[in-house]
Amino acid sequence: MKSAKLYDKSFDCFIESKKINLAVKRLAKEIKTDLQEEIPLFIGILNGSFIFTADIMRSYEGNCEISFLKLASYEKTSSTGIVNQLIGLNEDLTNRTVVILEDIIDTGTTLQTVYDLLKKEPVKQLKVATLFFKPEVFRKELHIDYVGFSIPDHFIVGYGLDYDGLGRNLPDIYKLSN
Ligand code: IMP
Ligand code: MG
DSSP states (O other): OOEEEETTEEEEEEEOHHHHHHHHHHHHHHHHHHHTTOOEEEEEEETTTHHHHHHHHHHOOSOOEEEEEEEEEEETTEEEEEEEEEEOOOSOOTTOEEEEEEEEESSSHHHHHHHHHHHTSOOSEEEEEEEEEOTTTOOOOOOOSEEEEEOOSOOEEBTTBOBTTBOTTOSSEEEEOO
16 A cells, blocks of 8 residues: 655555546536536635645636635644634625635634635625545534545545645545554
């Protein structure tokens, strides 16, 4: 089995890139089927979502736009529960169909913050897509419209996700070894 070492921690291959790419294509199709001729504004949540956002956009068969928000709530391998907005949005969201793109939803704290922020804007509709979702630890009531993979409460890296800055460049997803 493929493995990776980041600082002091060992990781084992968990989801191969082929499966990830198929899931991203499926999500892009699901979004297009729902939105029809709407022109969505995809908002990627940095840093983790940068690869997911790029791949969703490349798979989206219709006109679409992109922007990013940068937030952080993670230190090492556990959520701090505190979300800081680091880079804000400049776009006019009036009457826009906005799709939030998250790499992973864990407790949901980050998503709730982003959602509350965007709900204050005069958007037409607000959707949420995430590549990974950890239902066991999710603590919010928010509806998640599009989910790539529901996974157990593992700490994962790769495909944009990091352990203290490292591992984002791994094409496959790895989980922390037991
Ligand atoms: P939440 O606010 O607890 O839902 O955490 C969400 C954010 O924490 C994600 O956008 C990621 O940046 C980070 N995160 C959560 N789980 C993991 C993981 O398993 N690996 C790497 N980053 C994670
Ligand atoms: Mg993130």
